[in-house]
Amino acid sequence: MINNLTVSGSPHIHKPVSVSRIMWTVVFSLIPAGIAGVVIFGLDALWVTLVAVAAAVLTELTFGILTKKKITILDGSAVITGILLAFNLPPQVPLWLPIVGAVFSIAIGKQVFGGLGQNIFNPALVGRVFLMASWPKYMTTFNRPFSFDAVTSATPLAILKEGKVLEHISYLDLFLGKHGGCIGEVCILALLIGAALLLIKGYISWHIPATYIFTTAIFTYIFGGAQIFSGDWLFHILSGGLVLGAFFMATDYVATPLTAKGQLIFGVGCGLLTAVIRIWGGYPEGVSYAILMMNAATPFIDRYTKNRIYGVR
Amino acid sequence: MKELIKEFAKGIIKENPTFVLALGLCPTLAVSVSVSNAIGMGIAATFVLLGSSLIISLVRDLIPDKIRIPCYIVIIATFVTITELCMKAYSPALNRSLGIYVPLIVVNCIVLGRAEAFACKNNLTRSFLDGLGMGVGFTLALILISSIREFLGSGQILGHTLVKGFEPVFVFGMPSGALLVIGLLLGLFNFIKDKKA
Numbered sequence: 001m002i003n004n005l006t007v008s009g010s011p012h013i014h015k016p017v018s019v020s021r022i023m024w025t026v027v028f029s030l031i032p033a034g035i036a037g038v039v040i041f042g043l044d045a046l047w048v049t050l051v052a053v054a055a056a057v058l059t060e061l062t063f064g065i066l067t068k069k070k071i072t073i074l075d076g077s078a079v080i081t082g083i084l085l086a087f088n089l090p091p092q093v094p095l096w097l098p099i100v101g102a103v104f105s106i107a108i109g110k111q112v113f114g115g116l117g118q119n120i121f122n123p124a125l126v127g128r129v130f131l132m133a134s135w136p137k138y139m140t141t142f143n144r145p146f147s148f149d150a151v152t153s154a155t156p157l158a159i160l161k162e163g164k165v166l167e168h169i170s171y172l173d174l175f176l177g178k179h180g181g182c183i184g185e186v187c188i189l190a191l192l193i194g195a196a197l198l199l200i201k202g203y204i205s206w207h208i209p210a211t212y213i214f215t216t217a218i219f220t221y222i223f224g225g226a227q228i229f230s231g232d233w234l235f236h237i238l239s240g241g242l243v244l245g246a247f248f249m250a251t252d253y254v255a256t257p258l259t260a261k262g263q264l265i266f267g268v269g270c271g272l273l274t275a276v277i278r279i280w281g282g283y284p285e286g287v288s289y290a291i292l293m294m295n296a297a298t299p300f301i302d303r304y305t306k307n308r309i310y311g312v313r
Numbered sequence: 314m315k316e317l318i319k320e321f322a323k324g325i326i327k328e329n330p331t332f333v334l335a336l337g338l339c340p341t342l343a344v345s346v347s348v349s350n351a352i353g354m355g356i357a358a359t360f361v362l363l364g365s366s367l368i369i370s371l372v373r374d375l376i377p378d379k380i381r382i383p384c385y386i387v388i389i390a391t392f393v394t395i396t397e398l399c400m401k402a403y404s405p406a407l408n409r410s411l412g413i414y415v416p417l418i419v420v421n422c423i424v425l426g427r428a429e430a431f432a433c434k435n436n437l438t439r440s441f442l443d444g445l446g447m448g449v450g451f452t453l454a455l456i457l458i459s460s461i462r463e464f465l466g467s468g469q470i471l472g473h474t475l476v477k478g479f480e481p482v483f484v485f486g487m488p489s490g491a492l493l494v495i496g497l498l499l500g501l502f503n504f505i506k507d508k509k510a
Contacts, residue, residue: 108493112500133484
């Protein structure tokens with residue numbers, strides 16, 4: 001009887017939610033975008049994704065064995081890194097590119113810091129930025145959708161950056177993904193289906209995605225056009241990796257702020273940086289750099305947005 | 314005699330200025346793009362280290378304690394100027410590619426660090442060997458970093474292509490690549506040191 005009265009330390013209420021359960025749900029929620037990528041760009045997209053996932057998991061396994069720590073390949077985090085990395089690659093890259101990227105993502109982006117929960121940057125984005133800096137010619141050659149004979153076409157954002165006029169691309173085409181781009185970023189519809197699942201499940205909160213997209217929209221509306229207040233904000237939301245980044249990469253649990261207030265700041269920061277890079281920067285797209293820069297700022301945001309402790313002034 | 318050898322050898326591995334003391338990282342990051350730059354920088358820094366260690370250990374009793382740092386800087390700057398003028402005269406190409414980093418040896422913390430920590434307290438022979446060891450250690454570290462960076466970043470070593478069909482990893486030619494290589498090598502050195510201990 002007396003044993004039943006012993007109170008253990010908090011928390012006292014448990015949910016049947018574990019890291020691996022969340023991770024596998026995220027993997028599941030990325031499947032629609034993956035299917036859309038394969039439909040739009042052909043089987044190449046599937047191979048790139050599978051190779052990236054395999055390389056990520058193998059690297060995680062190798063590190064687990066070498067450092068004699070718990071083998072963490074079953075928690076799904078390496079699988080997510082592989083998928084997200086592949087989704088940020090053009091569909092017809094040579095297959096060694098996703099391998100190198102995935103190895104770099106897991107080894108340098110994650111395991112060097114001590115594994116899941118310790119990484120200061122989103123591993124998939126670390127891999128992508130590494131590939132972008134190392135082999136720009138592969139990373140910026142995109143194929144025209146639904147033409148499987150390697151006809152290249154620039155992404156809408158790249159066309160805009162060069163100052164050319166966008167021809168025959170409607171908002172619907174952008175929304176459904178009928179344009180050049182990375183595997184997982186083109187079909188906004190499929191991304192939103194996956195994001196809705198995560199939001200309903202409560203695995204991600206609205207704070208970062210909403211403020212991120214909203215800030216980018218406002219900023220590109222004000223400064224994105226020829227005159228002030230004439231930017232095509234809807235185009236900026238629908239093109240590039242904004243939706244993929246906002247829902248799936250800026251919401252990474254590890255490298256983003258913990259409190260709601262911090263997440264709002266994080267989202268606004270990402271949105272500002274993305275818009276600044278797109279409008280004035282050297283690259284056509286700035287989502288990955290924006291998220292990485294805000295990842296770097298996360299410890300400071302966390303420090304200044306601590307929740308007040310109950311009973312303490 | 315054994316002790317003197319130890320004085321020389323400690324700079325190469327046990328107290329390697331780059332990997333263990335983590336001194337002089339600014340020139341290391343800047344000039345390690347190519348092996349030829351690294352060798353040039355290493356020799357220049359070794360010469361300055363040797364000369365300044367020698368002179369400082371000779372005049373160490375003459376310098377008043379309060380103004381020792383300015384005195385060291387004057388001595389070091391003298392040797393740096395000699396190096397720079399020689400380099401300009403005999404290998405202007407190297408001088409161009411090293412650029413501002415040759416005059417910046419004046420404020421290289423390895424040189425001043427050895428003057429302050431070693432040469433001002435030890436006799437001529439020991440200071441000489443210490444300077445030589447540190448210089449060789451610095452040169453070897455630079456060569457190690459730069460050969461990794463030059464090979465990965467351009468597929469070449471000293472201008473010779475090693476592997477055909479290798480697609481250079483551009484990032485290793487950039488500053489971020491230097492930080493990556495140095496970070497990983499520092500980790501490796503610490504790992505080896507922990508294993509030994």
